Amino acid sequence: MRIGVLKEQSDKRVAIVPAVAKKLADLGATLQIESGAGANAGYDNNAYDGANIIDRAAVLQRSDVLISINPLPEDELKSLQKNTLLISEFKPFFDKDVSERLKTQGLRAISMDMIPRTTLAQSMDVLSSMASIAGYKAVLTAANILPRYFPMMITAAGSIKPSKVLILGAGVAGLQAIATAKRLGAQVEAFDTRTAAKQEVESLGARFVEVAGAKEDTGAGGYAVEQDEDFIKRQREEVQKRAMNADVIITTAQVRGRKAPILVPSSTVEKMKPGSVIVDLAASTGGNCELTQDRQTIQHKGVFIVGNSALADEMPEDASTLYANNLLNFLKLIIKEGELNLDFENEIVQSAFITH
Amino acid sequence: MRIGVLKEQSDKRVAIVPAVAKKLADLGATLQIESGAGANAGYDNNAYDGANIIDRAAVLQRSDVLISINPLPEDELKSLQKNTLLISEFKPFFDKDVSERLKTQGLRAISMDMIPRTTLAQSMDVLSSMASIAGYKAVLTAANILPRYFPMMITAAGSIKPSKVLILGAGVAGLQAIATAKRLGAQVEAFDTRTAAKQEVESLGARFVEVAGAKEDTGAGGYAVEQDEDFIKRQREEVQKRAMNADVIITTAQVRGRKAPILVPSSTVEKMKPGSVIVDLAASTGGNCELTQDRQTIQHKGVFIVGNSALADEMPEDASTLYANNLLNFLKLIIKEGELNLDFENEIVQSAFITH
Amino acid sequence: MLISLINLSYLIGAVAFVWGLRLLSSPDTARRGNILASIGMGIAILATLVAPISGGDNNYLWILIGLVVGGGIGWVAAKRIAMTAMPQMVSVFNGLGGACATVLALAELFKYYDGTMTMGLGQLGIVLFTLLIGAVSFTGSMLAFGKLDGRIKDKHVILPGHTIINIILLVVVLALAVWLMIQGSAAGTGLMVVFLVASLLYGFSFVAPIGGADMPVVISLLNSFTGLSAAAAGLIYGNQIMLVGGILVGAAGTILTVLMCDAMNRSLLNVIIGGFGSAGGGSKGESGDQVAKEATVTDASIQLFYANSVMFVPGYGLAVAQAQKALKELDDLLEGNNVDVKYAIHPVAGRMPGHMNVLLAEADVPYPKLLDLEDANAALKDTDTVVIVGANDVVNPAALDDPGSPIYGMPVLEVWNAKNIIVLKRSMSPGYAGIQNPLFFHEKNRMLFGDAKDSIQKLVQEVKNM
Amino acid sequence: MLISLINLSYLIGAVAFVWGLRLLSSPDTARRGNILASIGMGIAILATLVAPISGGDNNYLWILIGLVVGGGIGWVAAKRIAMTAMPQMVSVFNGLGGACATVLALAELFKYYDGTMTMGLGQLGIVLFTLLIGAVSFTGSMLAFGKLDGRIKDKHVILPGHTIINIILLVVVLALAVWLMIQGSAAGTGLMVVFLVASLLYGFSFVAPIGGADMPVVISLLNSFTGLSAAAAGLIYGNQIMLVGGILVGAAGTILTVLMCDAMNRSLLNVIIGGFGSAGGGSKGESGDQVAKEATVTDASIQLFYANSVMFVPGYGLAVAQAQKALKELDDLLEGNNVDVKYAIHPVAGRMPGHMNVLLAEADVPYPKLLDLEDANAALKDTDTVVIVGANDVVNPAALDDPGSPIYGMPVLEVWNAKNIIVLKRSMSPGYAGIQNPLFFHEKNRMLFGDAKDSIQKLVQEVKNM
Amino acid sequence: MDTVLQFFNEQLIMIYLLIFTIILGFEVISKVPTVLHTPLMSGANAVSGVVIIGAILLIRQADSGDVLQLGLGTLGVILGMTNVIGGFAVTDRMLEMFKKKKK
């Protein structure tokens, strides 16, 4: 079985790192790596010894399984053999007909972002590993942009108050952001609609901002449910109050398959101190801040709004390592003795397979 | 007495912030601020209410005291009235004839970087406040560039070892860098030639790298003395050993009035892991790393070398506040009842006055 | 001259008892205290053997037989018994002591009723008291032994309305005693036997309703009874050391009983009439039909203090309780006592990647002490005690051996390979995955219920006391 | 009947003494303990007043005069005395108790020598013992008082070769006692007076070489002497409560003396022949000709525990000692006892801007507890106790009032506005600026020498005990 | 009543001794750490075996022909001796685990 690994087009990461490549070889697979695939993540071609380093066209044509983090451009799909198994993050919740499109091309596809968020599947859960990096990076980015100190400083040249950091959405990314901001000495508050979030936030030593009346999310598989109008209104007011005092806001609130809720409207942004920073990790699904521009950092009335939801990309080495490990753990599930062995009884395999 | 405050030409900071402007007015001075002086630091013209906002030419011509962080361009000096008192960082240790040049122009000058590093003068010590910011920012910059995590992470997608951070030179900037890197969860080692440094490093919970035989610095007023050849050689070897393992090196070693010692030669850089980061805060005096380019970030064999020694500039709001407070404390010493009152008996005034 | 020596021996014996008990109450000196007390006992017995005696044939052979047989039984029993069964053993020994006092009282009464001896009213009272107390201590202790050993279940011996039965029995026994005193030597051995049987019955009935978990308290109480019976016997024989030793044990036993109740946060009365309570109010450790065994803070701290290696397994509960600094304190304390302490970090412990790392870094736990899954599983085999601090799913053996489990196939920390397991959590509720954890019912495991920070702080206190 | 009542009263009194002392040894109950003991004393005195007595004229008037005069003096003295002079007062009271015993012995001897009474050899010995011990206690206590009060300086009373003089004196006194016993009633009052004077002299000489700082230990020792003399007097009068009370104080006083020596890390012997040592071995607190006063951990912890507000002033020494977490623990402990705790952060404390912030954040001290220079100086005026933890230059008053000082003009934390100051540092060495700090010699200040972390941990222990 | 009072006055010292012994018993135990509860209980139990002294006296005072008394006495010695030896031995075993290291 030949596994092809492609170089990402606009991403510094690589789906398979050398250490994982070796382990895949041990599973009986033949690795074919696009030349330069790992270069931006710190792995040059030599690092992948044992694997075939070939050019992109060759990888595309000669692989049984094709791995990339971001889906291939549509035009390249045609060059593939029938029945090739594609593994990428297809985001079928947003790209609703991707499954159909691939099927008509005679391809099979696994979407890594569809792996269930269960305890068992956590070792394959790329959303978690990448969100964790994004949360960490979001704080570093904000700290770097903010024209002020994060920690408190009583110095001979005056006393500096600690920065106030507000985290909206305490999922994996939000929690990591809380931990990182606390480490840097900021005063951290966080908010989330899930009821379990309060305890989780407090388990990191941060304060939870409470808004009464959130809808329960039991049964939604750990994903947040959409909240009603009135609630969102009261919540916005609360956020507005906090935002006026916050130096940094990091938003991570997402609702699966929908546009991200607007938690920070322009009116709020305008009340913030100049120089303050908003990092919007939900930018790719529309953003939690009204003014967010996807993949851009803008300044609005002195407030920086970072619309980069692919922050993991900016820590390519560890991000690639973690991603590759997740992939490895998943591939172990579907490769038996060097050949594909798809058990559709298995909940994980079943959820992840979007086209077969 | 009219105090003029200029907008910096290539610096986001401003020497006087609105709060300090008010206090200066209370001391009896008339403030004349160049329009837009504080804009990049988050203070627009309106913030300076009570002060005269005028254009640059007017400030230059009509001030008894002229304040800026960086010295004025030579050509502007001609437009000044005779006897004008300039307050800037003239760095007379490097720009050795600045004092003469100013004198021939009939100007008087105070160099803020010449304020003695004594306990008494610490509230006016801009080198300390700016170095502290630089140390903090250096770590954030490194963390942002590094393609790896700082803290240890044991996750479902693999275990990430904590990054190793090596700090060379444990002065004010170095200590702040130690503290910040430790906060972020890195493993921190530090080195300095001063004997007191070991205790200071350990007082922040970091490890001190010991190299036997450093020259004592007693009597040099807290500044490091130059070390002999053999010592520097052994030290380089030690650094090389540590550097090969370090993910981040932050260098701050300076010797007053001389080129910064080379602590990280190219050969060392080449042995570092790709993706590692060197932040060289001594860049402006030649750099502690052989490859450092002043004010540039370069990449050498995969290693990032940040040659920015003016990191305080990247946190303009707090940097300006602290700077302005230092200035205020100093001005209180030389302004009595709204007029200049220069007491050359005073050690601080005497040291700071480079031309009179 | 000889008499002085005997008296001096008794005095030394008495002081040895007092000082021995004193030493017994501090861990450093406890062992010496026990030896001192036993030496005191040896001196007292020797002195009694050689003491000049008026009338009587000495009959040393009989004594020798008794000493050898009794000593042999005691020695063998004490050496053979398993560590875990020691409290039962103590209970048996205590019962025998009570029986001995009863036998002495019977011997006096036989002489009294067959007319070979006369007694004043006071003395008769003392003898009857000795008999009663000794008998209660005997049957009570034996039942306590049965309960502790698991041979007798609470339900076998608790009658409905047991408290009332007890009160009635007590009244009967006391009435019999009064009647025997009024009758004097006219009463005869028949009535004496009735009194004996009633006393024995009361001892049994007294202990019957008390829950199995309260047995240590009961044994302590019965021990102070035995002490009193020995003191009373001392009055019969006019012997100071019996009196002093008996009173001492009576007092010490009583206060010890109270302390034990305190440690359990209950009153003595509550324990004694606890028969009702013990049946209802299901313990925290129950779940379905399985029962998880609870550890006391003391048990747990002993297992930590005397271990060579300890592994902490932190989980989400550590974070919820914000117990990381307390845990580090416990760590430092144990390291200071030459215990090797490590932390096993499961990759998914907590609620975000690296959750445990963040917490433990905050508490300044050095990185080399943190083991990841693989290293930890290798190290667990040689670990004496594992302490699971608010973790659950990550130590669930079902992941390895129950194909029906939703987490089947996930690698977990194989804590059951260590010698002892202690789980700190608040209840039997499941963790994030919402599934029951068979580990809690593992024979090596003991639950220490309560908020993790609380529990750890208690452990710190207790370890400091050692 | 009456006799029984009297005996019962004495019994109750004795038990009250025992229980009172017991309660006195725990801070929670100490006050109650003192009251209980005093009630016991009252009962015993009352009983003695009404006890039936064979022969003798009662002479209640004389007694009444004595009670009123003595009670009056005692009461007024106890109420008037300044808090700081209490140990001296205790010493005086103790001496009076010893004198009382001596007076009793003299009264017996007068009767003996004028032939109105006979005595056995044993009894004579007891009387002489009473006289000797009482007299030693009397003069010894009086000298201790003088030393403590500063009226008598060590140098006034220490003779060269004092230990030898003491040994000779002791031999003389003992020889006199033996001689008096051999002579029996033939000895006469003359020799008795010689014995008395020698005893008084020995008491004085015994205490003379002991350093002023060791006086509390000596008082405790003399107190146990007084106890013994009371017990001996109890034997003279065949009175149980004197005997029991005296023995109790003798035993308790002895162990307390040993404990006090332990707390000072010295042996009793070392204290008693300490005359040589006390002059040499200059204290850590000396610098030039000024001497800084030292605090014990106990003093310091009392000042913390009973304060309403405490301000910590951290400096570079906190960082060097890495004592931030210990400090937080102390903070938590004090807050738990309703002490308001704040931290005063001087802008240049430590070795880098924000050094203290980094440390205290690491220890999780909440931001609102940190006061900057201005706020701190405002709050210091209402602060009961300031603890300076390894800071030096930042609390140097010379910055404000010594124009010659290199730091003159720098704003500093005006800690001397608080009620008490405690400085934790290792020695008298200066800080970064290299200049001496007059604060250390401020009358409100006490130095607690040692590594800051060590000292704080000791304070934590001590405060926990309160 | 009178006999009681008389007894009280005669046995005064004895009563002192009893009361002091009780206080002493309380005092000696009252600060014991919970770890030691069980060993202490066990040690106290061994001490209560002092009742064996009575059994020995019983035998020694008996006629060598009085089988009832001798039998009871021997039974008493066996019971008491088991308590004493077993008690001390088991306590010692319990305390073995405290012998390790100290701070």
Place this chain on the structure above:
Amino acid sequence: MDTVLQFFNEQLIMIYLLIFTIILGFEVISKVPTVLHTPLMSGANAVSGVVIIGAILLIRQADSGDVLQLGLGTLGVILGMTNVIGGFAVTDRMLEMFKKKKK
């Protein structure tokens, strides 16, 4: 020697009492925190004033004409009473500061 032995046997209970009192004295004090050393010393000192009982007995037993004895006795009462009252009062004052709050 014989008289000593005889005394020992006669006063046996008394000796028990003495020894137990000593142990009790040790025991009661041995765990006192250092904060209480001084108040405890002071309290113990007040108790040692029990010697006043002897002075009272001395006066009561004296002839009303025996001025020497009465004088000595009265002196003793004054000394003892000062010790007792002063001792308890001063102890109480010392302990006042412990009356504040408790954990």
